[in-house]
Amino acid sequence: MRKSAGVAEVPQKAQGNLPKTARGEATRRAILAAAERVIGSKGYNDASIGHITSEAGVAQGTFYIYFSTKEQVFSELVLEMGRLVRHEIAEATQGFENRLDAERAGLQAFLEFVQAHPDLYRIVQEALFVDPDAYQEYYETFAAGYKTGLIAAEAAGQISKGDADTRAWALMGIAKSLGEQLVVFKSDKPIPDIVEAAYSLIERGIRP
Amino acid sequence: MRKSAGVAEVPQKAQGNLPKTARGEATRRAILAAAERVIGSKGYNDASIGHITSEAGVAQGTFYIYFSTKEQVFSELVLEMGRLVRHEIAEATQGFENRLDAERAGLQAFLEFVQAHPDLYRIVQEALFVDPDAYQEYYETFAAGYKTGLIAAEAAGQISKGDADTRAWALMGIAKSLGEQLVVFKSDKPIPDIVEAAYSLIERGIRP
Numbered sequence: 207m208r209k210s211a212g213v214a215e216v217p218q219k220a221q222g223n224l225p226k227t228a229r230g231e232a233t234r235r236a237i238l239a240a241a242e243r244v245i246g247s248k249g250y251n252d253a254s255i256g257h258i259t260s261e262a263g264v265a266q267g268t269f270y271i272y273f274s275t276k277e278q279v280f281s282e283l284v285l286e287m288g289r290l291v292r293h294e295i296a297e298a299t300q301g302f303e304n305r306l307d308a309e310r311a312g313l314q315a316f317l318e319f320v321q322a323h324p325d326l327y328r329i330v331q332e333a334l335f336v337d338p339d340a341y342q343e344y345y346e347t348f349a350a351g352y353k354t355g356l357i358a359a360e361a362a363g364q365i366s367k368g369d370a371d372t373r374a375w376a377l378m379g380i381a382k383s384l385g386e387q388l389v390v391f392k393s394d395k396p397i398p399d400i401v402e403a404a405y406s407l408i409e410r411g412i413r414p
Numbered sequence: 415m416r417k418s419a420g421v422a423e424v425p426q427k428a429q430g431n432l433p434k435t436a437r438g439e440a441t442r443r444a445i446l447a448a449a450e451r452v453i454g455s456k457g458y459n460d461a462s463i464g465h466i467t468s469e470a471g472v473a474q475g476t477f478y479i480y481f482s483t484k485e486q487v488f489s490e491l492v493l494e495m496g497r498l499v500r501h502e503i504a505e506a507t508q509g510f511e512n513r514l515d516a517e518r519a520g521l522q523a524f525l526e527f528v529q530a531h532p533d534l535y536r537i538v539q540e541a542l543f544v545d546p547d548a549y550q551e552y553y554e555t556f557a558a559g560y561k562t563g564l565i566a567a568e569a570a571g572q573i574s575k576g577d578a579d580t581r582a583w584a585l586m587g588i589a590k591s592l593g594e595q596l597v598v599f600k601s602d603k604p605i606p607d608i609v610e611a612a613y614s615l616i617e618r619g620i621r622p
Contacts, residue, residue, distance in 0.1 A: 249543060331539050334598075335457060346599065369611035372592065372603070376612050379591025380584040387583045390542075391554065395580070403577035404584050411619035 223272050234272045236262045241283045246325020250280060250336050277337065284333045284340040287326055288347060294319045305359030306413060310405045313381055317397045320385035327390050349374050365412045373412065380404055431480055442480045444470045449491045454533020458488060458544050485545065492541045492548040495534055496555060502527045513567030514621060518613045521589055525605045528593035535598050557582050564620075573620040581620065588612055 225231045240262035245253045255276055259266045273279040298315030299308035320326055333341035352374035359365045384400050387393045393400075433439045448470035453461045463484055467474045481487040506523030507516035528534055541549035560582035567573045592608055595601045601608075 328542065331542055334536065334539055335543075342599065345594075349595075368614060369607070372608050372611035373615060375591045375595045376588040376615055379587035379589070381587070382591060383583045383587025384580065386553075387557075391550065399577070400580050403580035406576060407581060407584055407619035408615075411615035 225272065230271075233264060233268065237264065237269060237272060237279065238283050238286050241279050242287070242323065242325055242329065245280060245283065245332070246328050249328075250276075250332050255279075280333070281337045281340045284330060284337065284344055287323065287329065288344040290323075291316065291319050291326070292348065292351065305355065305362075305364040306409055308355075309377070309408055309412075310401060313384075313404060313408075314397065314401045316381045317385055317388060317400060320389055321397065324389040327386055345378075348378060352378060363414060366414050368412065377408065380408065433480065438479075441472060441476060445472065445477060445480060445487065446491050446494050449487050450495070450531065450533055450537065453488060453491065453540070454536050457536075458484075458540050463487075488541070489545045489548045492538060492545065492552055495531065495537065496552040498531075499524065499527050499534070500556065500559060513563065513570075513572040514617055516563075517585070517616055517620075518609060521592075521612060521616075522605065522609045524589045525593055525596060525608060528597055529605065532597040535594055553586075556586060560586060571622060574622050576620065585616065588616065 225234050237258060241253075241258045244257045244261050248257065253276070255269055256266060258276075258279065259269050269279075273282065294315050295312045298311045302308040302311060330341065330344055333344065349371075353370045356365065356370040356373055356377075360367055360370065384404055388395075388397070388400070433442050445466060449461075449466045452465045452469050456465065461484070463477055464474060466484075466487065467477050477487075481490065502523050503520045506519045510516040510519060538549065538552055541552065557579075561578045564573065564578040564581055564585075568575055568578065592612055596603075596605070596608070
């Protein structure tokens, strides 16, 4: 197996009642996907557990097998979206041994994820008010993995020397801002064009 | 007068009851500064007009000379913070004829503004839920000015050719993310170190 040049995975905190069967896991994911749509469109305050179970097509009692409160499903949704986006990027960058190639593929994968999950921004931004710990974990987990990847790439001579911490936050900021332009400000620029323009800046910015 | 290489000013929409005297303007600014502290610490829902006038040291009736509702003072606060940050950047970059020097000075000015206004992120992010139009105006005004500056710099041969729109959002994203690392995630890295590391990426990323 080739070593990935992508975003490193970082351990997560406990996730409540994790299901033991594949079917249970599918139900839990269906509830989280419904929470994503319902909280994304109504906002946290106006969303109810009834809305979420109705959207998921499960009985209200089923919700309580996996989550105990609306607060808990929201926190888990924020962390799950973080895991999903990091997983997508890790998958997309796995084939690349060179960090610069991985940066391009990772940015493209991130923007595609954002387009498929247009409520991501609204949900994560609302976490700053509803669950600041989940907000912090979302970004700091991402930043820690990014930084680890940059340090490894610098050691391998794939990128120039530089402050990996500031670079990680700067590169995350580029991706986050371009994703927000795409889905919150509804830009109609095709993702490949965005990636090409941004990657040109990134590649020249950090290449050896 | 030298031409500024900084962020261009873009016309604003109407701002409600604008005071006609310097004293009136000072009172209006005091109310907005109080709203910044109160809404920044309590959040929009828990902040009241009474809290704001008490923090500002003015009578409640005085509030209504300038604003009619809490919604209105919040919207005006978001737009005022946008004007203030663009003004700071324009001031800081005015002396530079070269866009790259202006980028560095602008990033430094932005991070200093953020450090002096630690509630900026919380307030602007809350606008996505409380007043999406103000949120949109805040970022789109910023992006439009940034883009105009990049197009002029490209025409003057000060930066390489590239998609000014995507570059504007990418560079805004860098500044926004580093500012958030500083005040929301409470990094203790000194601003000059952040600027040096980020500017190295930016300078190499867009220089001719």
